[in-house]
Amino acid sequence: MFCNKAKGIMRHHCMTVSLLLTTVCCLPVAANNTAKLWPTAANSYWKKHVPEAMRNDYIRLGNQYKGIEWKAINPSLFAEFKTNGNRTNYETESFAVRKRFTCLVMAEIMQHKGIFIPDIQKGLHYFIEQEPWWGLPAHYPHPQPQRDVQVVDLFNAETASMLAWATYMLGNEIDKSEHGLCDSIKSEIERRFLYPTLHQQQGWKHNANNWNTWITSNWLECIMLCEKNGQERDKAIAGVKENLKFFLKGYPDDGGCEEGIDYWDRAGASFFESLYFLNIIGEPLALTTAEQEKVHNMGSFITTMHIHDLSFVNYSDAKSKSLPNINILFPFGYCLNDKDMMEFAAFIGDKYHYLTKPSALFLRTGNYPPLGRELLLLSMIDKYKATKAAQPQTIDCYLQNSQIMIASTNPATGYKHSWLVSAKGGHNGESHNHNDIGNFIVYYDYQPVIIDLGRDTYTSQTFGNRRYEMINNRSAYHNVPIINGFEQHNGRSFKATNVSHSQTDSVSDLQLNIEKAYDKRAHANYWQRNIALNRKLNRVEITECYCIDSIAAKKDEQAGKPTCQQLVLVCYGQPTLQKEGIVLLHNDLIKLHYDSNSLTASIEKVNMTDGIMKKQWQDNVYRIVLRTQEGSYQANLKYWLE
Secondary structure (H helix, E strand, O other), X not given: OEEEEOOEEOOOOHHHHHHHHOOOOOXXXXXXXXXXXXXXXXXXXXXXXXXXXXXXXXXXXXXXXXOOOOOOOOHHHHHHHHHOOEOXXXXXXXXXXXXXXXHHHHHHHHHOXXXXXXXXXXXXXXXHHOOOOOOOHHHOOOOOOOOOOOOOOHHHHHHHHHHHHHHHHHHHHHHXXXXXXXXXXXXXXXXXXXXXXXXXXXXXXXXXXXXXXHHHHHHHHHHHHHOOOHHHHHHHHHHHHHHHHHHHHHOOOOOOOOOOHHHHHHOHHHHHHHHHHHHHOOOOOOOOHHHHHHHHHHHHHXXXXXXXXXXXXXXXXXXXEOOXXXXXXXXXHHHHOOHHHHHHHHHHHHHOOXXXXXXXXXXXXXXXXXXXXHHHHHOOHHHHHOOOOOOOOEEEEEEOOOOEEEEEOOHHHOOOOOEEEEEEOOEEOOOOOOOOOOOEEEEEOOEEEEOOOOOOOOXXXXXXXXXXXXXXXXXXXXXXXXXXXXXEOOEEEEEOEEEEEEEOOOEEEEEEEOHHHEOHHHOEEEEEEEEEEEOOOOEEEEEXXXXXXXXXXXXXXXXXXXXXXXXXXXXXXXXXXXXOOEEEEOOOOEEEEOOOOOOEEEEEEOOOOOOHHHHHOOOOEEEEXXXXXXXXXXXXXXXXXX
8 A cells, every 4th residue: 555645655654553562541451450441430530631621511411311211212113124114213213312321421420429320320221121122123133122032233232332331430339329230231231242242153253344343342342341251251352353353354455444434433443442452451462563554554544535624535335524433533543653543533623622522523423422432532631632633635545455546636735726536446246335346536626526426324225135226326326437328237246457556746547447347248348447637737537448349239239229338427516518528517617528529418417315415415416428429339538627
């Protein structure tokens, strides 16, 4: 992996990565002693080190949830996933209950006067008595949860961890109010999560995607906080290490998260979280130098993909605007001694006034605030306060395993305007795949021009057999060709070939062949695509060099099937056809030039259903299609933005 950042070349840190294995916390630690993780709520640390304004804001947040009745979620909402595919209604209620609980716990930790204990106590009873299972309906085999069917999923795991941290931080206070309640919670964590995770077959353990690390990090934290049986504990920790090794082996060396930037938080960052706590309990995971390098690349992926002001390169299931969770970003960067990551966390914190009003970020960390991660950042709050704020910008980067190029111009180095171009290869069997081999995005002065639609609101269709009927997953709504009427096909064998990247001071260029991303019925013998940022000419250039099997294509023509080629550009904001050969984009500030002798242009609005995608793009997305003439079997086409 080569990455040149605006503040200088990002070099690999084999020496600093070893910090993961030696110095991971500013507080005292001791092997196999959870009391030394960090202080419990009764300790003076929290009042001495956490600024008063922060503590008051956590307390204010808790006060909003005092005295509210803990009602069971309507069972009909759980059943909706099976009946109409809706998963949002139940998730909204489930996440809200957990947000409320974590806010009460954080308020009590920061105030420690017992005022919130009665509500926390009732919350613990709610989780024992009102929810037969702690996960989400999209991950459950039955229309309704059953107490004796404890499936391990992401949120069954995360709920268990949330409750474990609550009993660790406030165990004495809770037991004073109701003796034995903490033991009851730990018994439920054992029954619902620890036992099935260790003793039942779990397919996610053999994946190199976010399910592995997301669940494993919560598993480890529940083991160290709740597991009293030494033999079970040892087996479970061995299982944690096995999971992490499997994940690490299957993850690309360049640290790229193929699920999209939104999943960095629960892929690479959760891997780090497990490394951190393994070291805390005296069970460090042995890593080779190459593996340490990979861990660092996992971390720096978040800064590499950043464009500006929390806009990101958003391939796969990612949004164009994202908010990395600083309660894991800063600790990850600190333990790696990665200045970019630490300063990026400080930038986000400054933007949202974390040191005076932490609730703004706390409420937006994950689907609901993770207690363990928030306490982790607060355990090193002095280090955070000493870090200056800065946002990273990638000038040139190529992730060789992920086949992603990022190139930009920096106005600070003399360019009048800022371009950013990213392009990708890869294959169409990636986790959270979109059929998008050869796709690219373009930003101008940090604003989106040519875009990737990213993710939409999840439904039962999202991960079902009709996934590729959704426009954000189809290649027809990505910036890739439609060849003889055929879109790209999903599957690992549909991939880019002959991928290469070149970079000089004046040009950054990704070259790849994309014909194997299409069904054979497209009759593409050869299709080379080049995407380049030409800094010398101050423009973005795309070249298509292709050859179609003319004999097969002519047979299609005789059967009445179209054989023209379509070059698709999905753009933010309504474009205008100025004249043949020129389309105006980005409020007429950018011109798309194309050869009007070879291509004709058409423009259409992209119609989106209500959801995340429509909201993030403000229902303002258009599709430009450059079409060749019928019977265009071979050509070398060039078009550019300037």
